[in-house]
Structures are given as C-alpha cells and as structure tokens.
Amino acid sequence: MRGLRAMLWDSSVLDPEEASHSLYMPYPYLSLFLFVHDQGIRFHGLSIPDCQKALPAAPGGKEIIAESMLWLLLTGQVPSAEQTQQLSRELAQKGNLPPFVEKLIDSLPGTLHPMTQLGIGVAALNRDSSFQAAYERGIKKSEYWTYTLDDSINLVARLPALAARIYRNVYKPGAALPEIDPNLDLVGNYSRMLGYGDNHDLTEYLRLYISIHGDHEGGNASAHTAHLVGSTLSDPYLSYAAALFALAGPLHGLANQEVLRWQLSMLKEVGEEVSHDTIREYLWETLKSGQVVPGYGHGVLRNPDPRFIALQEFCESKPELLSSPIIQLVKKTYEVAPNVLKEHGKTKNPYPNVDAASGCVLYHYGLTEFKYYTVIFGVSRALGCVTQLVWARALGLPLERPKSYSLEAIEQLASK
Ligand code: FCX
Numbered sequence: 001m002r003g004l005r006a007m008l009w010d011s012s013v014l015d016p017e018e019a020s021h022s023l024y025m026p027y028p029y030l031s032l033f034l035f036v037h038d039q040g041i042r043f044h045g046l047s048i049p050d051c052q053k054a055l056p057a058a059p060g061g062k063e064i065i066a067e068s069m070l071w072l073l074l075t076g077q078v079p080s081a082e083q084t085q086q087l088s089r090e091l092a093q094k095g096n097l098p099p100f101v102e103k104l105i106d107s108l109p110g111t112l113h114p115m116t117q118l119g120i121g122v123a124a125l126n127r128d129s130s131f132q133a134a135y136e137r138g139i140k141k142s143e144y145w146t147y148t149l150d151d152s153i154n155l156v157a158r159l160p161a162l163a164a165r166i167y168r169n170v171y172k173p174g175a176a177l178p179e180i181d182p183n184l185d186l187v188g189n190y191s192r193m194l195g196y197g198d199n200h201d202l203t204e205y206l207r208l209y210i211s212i213h214g215d216h217e218g219g220n221a222s223a224h225t226a227h228l229v230g231s232t233l234s235d236p237y238l239s240y241a242a243a244l245f246a247l248a249g250p251l252h253g254l255a256n257q258e259v260l261r262w263q264l265s266m267l268k269e270v271g272e273e274v275s276h277d278t279i280r281e282y283l284w285e286t287l288k289s290g291q292v293v294p295g296y297g298h299g300v301l302r303n304p305d306p307r308f309i310a311l312q313e314f315c316e317s318k319p320e321l322l323s324s325p326i327i328q329l330v331k332k333t334y335e336v337a338p339n340v341l342k343e344h345g346k347t348k349n350p351y352p353n354v355d356a357a358s359g360c361v362l363y364h365y366g367l368t369e370f371k372y373y374t375v376i377f378g379v380s381r382a383l384g385c386v387t388q389l390v391w392a393r394a395l396g397l398p399l400e401r402p403k404s405y406s407l408e409a410i411e412q413l414a415s416k
Contacts, residue, residue, distance in 0.1 A: 001219075002299060007227065008397065009218025011073040011387045012043045016302040040306040041216065043069070044076045048212055048310045055211075056084040058185045063204045063314075064211040066186045066383060067091065070156065073215055073387040088185040094157035095180045095189065101125060102165065110170045114375045115248040117170075119241045121162045125155065126237035135233065144233075145394035151236040152386035159379045160186060164193030171369045186210075190379065194367070201318065202365040206376070208314060209358060212307045213377050215384025220299070221246040222253065226385035227392065231400040236389050243385050244378050250294070253377040255355035258294035260363060260370035262286070263329055274329055276336050283333075283340045295356030296337055297347040307354035315361060324364040330357055 043051060055068035055078060067087040071079040079087070097105075101124050108117050126132065131147040139147070161180065168177050172195065180189050187210050191203040218227060226243035230236070247253035270278040286293055298305065312331075315321040322328075334352055341350030359373050405413070 006402070007218045007224070008392075008395070009223070009227075009388055010044075010076075010391060011384055012041055012215040012217055014041050014217045014300050016040075016300050040301055040303060043072055043215060046072070046078075048306050051211070052310075054078045056081040058088075058188055058207060059085075060200075061204050061207060063208040065207050066156075066210050066214070066380070069211040069214050070383045070387070073383055074390065089182060090153065091157040091186050092180050092182045092184065092189060094154050095161050095186075097121075097158055097161050097165070098125070098128060100127070101162070105162065105165050106169060108169070110173070113248070114166050114170055114372045115244060115254070115378065117166045118163060118375050118378050119244040119248070121166070122155070122159075122237055122244060123241035124237075125158060125162075126235050126241075128154070129235040129237055131233075131235040141396055144396075145390055148236055148393045149390045152390055155236050155240060155386060156186070156382050159382055160190035160193060163375050163379050164190060166375060167194055167369075167372055171372070196365070196367065199365060202362075202367070205314060205361050205365070208310065209376065210380040211383075212310055213354065213358075213380035214382075215387065217300070218388060220252070221249065222381050223385055223388065227388055228400050230389045230392055231397065236386055239389055240382055240385055243381065247378055247381060248374060251292075253355075253374045253381070255294045255353070256359045256373045256377060257370045259330075259355050260359040260373070262294050263326065263333065263360070266333075267325075267329065272325070274332060276332060279333055279336045280340055283337055287340070287344050293337060293341065296341055296350065296352055298349045298351075298353045301351075301353065302349050304351040305353040305356075308352045308357045311354065311357040311361065315357075321361065321364060324360075326360045326363050330360045 041048065046054060051064055051069070051072070055064045055072060057063055057068075058065050065084065065088075068079050068084045071077070071083065071087060101121055104124055105117060105121050108120065130150045131144070134143070134147045165177060168175055175195065178192050178197070181192065184192065185207070187207045188197070188203060190210075191197050191199070191206050196202045196206075216223065218224060222243040225246040226239045229242040230239040234242075250258050266279070266282045267274070270282060283293060315327055334356065337352070338350040341347050358377075359370055362368075362373060362376075363370065
C-alpha cells in the first residue's frame with residue numbers, strides 16, 4: 001500500500017525526495033547538516049528547524065516543548081509563550097492517575113514489557129471517557145469532537161504519570177514517585193517523575209525528543225491504527241492503546257530499543273577499539289544472518305530522517321556528548337552503514353531513521369534501561385494521534401473499511 005493515497009491527515013506531511021543525495025555523500029557529517037537538515041517532514045508547513053525557531057520553549061530551556069507542538073498540531077497556529085504555559089498548567093492539573101489505574105499498574109509483573117504495561121494503562125483510562133459517557137447518553141455527530149478533545153487532553157496529561165510509574169515499578173521498585181509540579185511543563189514533570197529532574201540537559205533532550213516524535217503523517221502503523229480504531233467511534237483511550245501496540249513492533253517504535261541492543265552487542269563482540277572496518281564486518285554479519293539493521297530504512301523517507309539530524313545536532317551542541325563512547329559508535333556506524341546497505345541492495349532507503357540516534361543520548365545520561373525507550377516514544381506519539389482523532393470526529397470522517405480480496409480472487413487477477 002506504499003504510496004496509496006487513502007487518508008486525510010492534516011497536521012504533518014512527509015516528503016520522501018525533498019533532499020539531494022549527491023551533495024552529501026562525500027562528507028557524510030558536514031554536508032548532511034548543510035543540505036538535508038530541514039527536509040522530509042513539515043508540521044502544518046513548518047520544518048523541524050522552523051519549529052525550533054518558532055515554537056515556545058519551557059522557561060529556562062531552549063528546546064520545543066510538547067505543549068507548543070500539540071498546540072501547533074491541533075490548531076495549525078504557533079502558540080504564544082503565554083498560551084503554551086496555560087496549556088502546561090492545564091495538563092499538570094489533569095495529570096494524576098485515577099487510583100484504580102495506579103493499583104492496576106502496580107499489580108503487573110516487572111517481567112511484562114513496559115510497552116505492554118503502557119497499553120494496558122492507557123486502555124484502562126477509558127473508564128473515565130467523556131466521549132463514551134456522552135455517546136451512551138446520546139449525542140449528535142456534530143458534538144463528537146468536543147468530547148474527543150476532552151478525552152484527548154486528559155490522555156496526554158496522564159501519560160507522564162503512567163509512563164513514570166511503569167519505569168519506577170520495573171526498574172526502581174520502592175523508589176518514591178514525586179507529585180506533579182503544577183508549575184512545570186509536561187516533559188519537565190515526566191523527567192522529574194523518572195528521577196532525572198535535576199539533569200537539565202537530559203530534560204531538554206526529552207523535550208526535543210517528545211516534540212519531534214509526536215507526529216509523522218497518517219500512514220505509519222501507530223498513527224494509522226489510532227485512526228482506524230477511532231473510526232469505529234472507540235474513544236481516544238482505546239484508540240491510542242491500540243496505536244501503542246503497533247508502536248511496540250520492532251519494525252516501528254521498538255526499533256529504538258533494538259538499536260541499543262544491537263550496538264551494545266557490537267561493542268561486546270568487537271571490543272572498545274571500534275574501527276570503520278570492524279563496524280562494516282559486523283553490519284555484514286547482521287545482514288547475512290537474515291536480520292535487519294535496526295534504525296536504518298524507512299517506509300516513506302528516502303533520505304536521512306530529519307529527526308535523526310535534529311537529535312544529532314543536539315549532540316553537536318554539547319562537547320561532552322560528542323566524546324561519549326556510545327554516541328561515537330552511533331556516529332561511526334552512520335558513516336559506514338549507508339554504503340553497506342547500498343551494496344546489500346535491498347532496502348530502498350539505506351539511511352538512518354530517528355531510532356538510530358534517539359536511544360544513545362538517553363543511555364549516555366544514565367537512562368540505560370533500553371527496553372523502556374519505546375515508552376518514551378509512546379508518550380510522544382499521542383500528540384499526533386489525538387490531534388487526528390479530534391479532527392476526524394469534527395469533520396465527520398466515516399468508518400474505515402477497505403476492500404480485501406481472497407487468494408483465489410488475487411490469483412484470477414494475476415492470471416488476466
Ligand atoms: N536492514 C536490512 N534490510 C532492510 C532494512 C534494514 N535496515 N530496511 C529494509 N530492508 C529490506 C526489507 O526487509 C525488504 O526485504 P525483503 O524484500 O526481503 O522483504 C527490502 O529491504 C525492501 O524494504 P523497503 O521497501 O526498503 O522497506 P519497507 O518499507 O518494507 O520497511 C522498515 C521499512 C522501516 C520497516 C525497514 O526499513 C526496516 O525493517 N528497518 C529496520 C527497522 C527500523 O529501523 N524500524 C524503524 C522505522 C521508523 F523510523 C519507525 O517507525 O520508528
């Protein structure tokens with residue numbers, strides 16, 4: 001179905017071919033920044049660097065925050081700093097979990113993958129769905145969107161407390177979970193609840209990460225799942241829980257966990273002295289064993305992912321990060337992998353996607369539990385998914401119900 005135009009998704013658009021390959025290959029790093037930097041995705045027309053210039057940051061910070069991105073996605077307008085702070089206050093005020101959800105999450109075994117726990121928690125939040133309650137009372141179609149918006153804001157508000165509780169339970173059992181600070185932004189609070197509130201650089205990284213992972217057109221598996229399930233008039237909690245289980249697949253969001261696992265086993269196998277040649281050999285070993293190279297390739301993009309570039313640029317701005325062994329390894333892998341993948345000749349896009357870079361910075365800052373990384377992606381992807389749910393209900397989009405063929409019918413078509 002690649003390239004099949006079958007959905008409305010207004011908040012972001014991908015352009016696979018906007019950038020120029022030939023300009024950047026001879027000097028991978030330098031020219032990557034010069035020519036490919038702002039291409040590939042636009043949020044209501046704004047590229048990532050445009051958003052970095054235009055969207056308000058948190059007080060004392062520089063990076064885009066989730067609230068300003070959510071505002072842009074939902075309304076198509078750049079919010080003022082005051083509007084962004086107002087939204088931060090609203091989210092903080094609505095951010096506490098109902099006690100039964102806390103109990104539910106606390107009852108889950110620590111061996112259950114954090115993404116499974118996140119999906120369970122989000123689905124359970126639907127007990128308080130105002131859309132579902134209103135639907136049961138009987139409302140007009142034209143009113144659906146207001147209740148969808150209500151649920152959507154509550155869902156976004158509650159994700160940090162839910163995700164942080166899962167982290168605490170699985171990796172730091174018994175540790176205290178701080179209360180939500182009404183004066184902090186959504187991700188500031190999330191970082192604090194994860195136990196990293198004192199680390200300004202990591203908090204800023206998380207702000208950038210969560211803003212730019214928020215939306216990526218409508219056809220990706222998580223966004224499309226939310227849209228499909230929402231089209232049955234399932235409420236935003238159920239629709240987004242379904243999306244999270246699509247995000248949890250290794251070809252989609254779980255790739256950020258897989259990248260770390262793969263890069264660390266490379267380190268273990270080849271030792272500390274990692275040269276371009278040893279990386280090349282390790283890449284071939286992975287490919288010859290029939291596995292994919294995690295963090296490379298994309299269903300739509302045909303150039304390096306601009307989110308990868310933005311995260312790498314964050315590293316460039318901090319000398320301490322550039323000397324980090326794991327960040328160095330990701331960088332060196334990038335210098336070798338595209339040519340190996342080209343020679344291998346299968347993937348239509350031999351360049352890195354966002355997952356190639358997103359985990360190594362977290363790892364460097366001490367958030368080393370990489371099975372948790374997709375949960376952070378899950379906190380983020382809600383921004384785009386709920387935006388579309390609100391607009392789908394406002395525009396009265398119908399049930400999504402494509403036609404399928406039986407094998408026999410396909411054989412008949414093929415034989416004609
Ligand atoms: N390593 C090895 N082989 C790869 C590859 C990679 N990184 N990427 C694609 N290929 C292979 C495919 O497996 C396919 O092989 P096949 O013909 O034997 O089935 C062939 O190349 C053509 O695939 P292509 O059309 O380029 O890619 P698809 O649209 O089918 O799949 C993904 C796109 C992203 C799933 C694919 O590139 C992949 O598996 N990448 C590695 C996993 C990953 O990083 N996923 C994260 C993507 C994204 F950023 C996100 O959602 O978070």
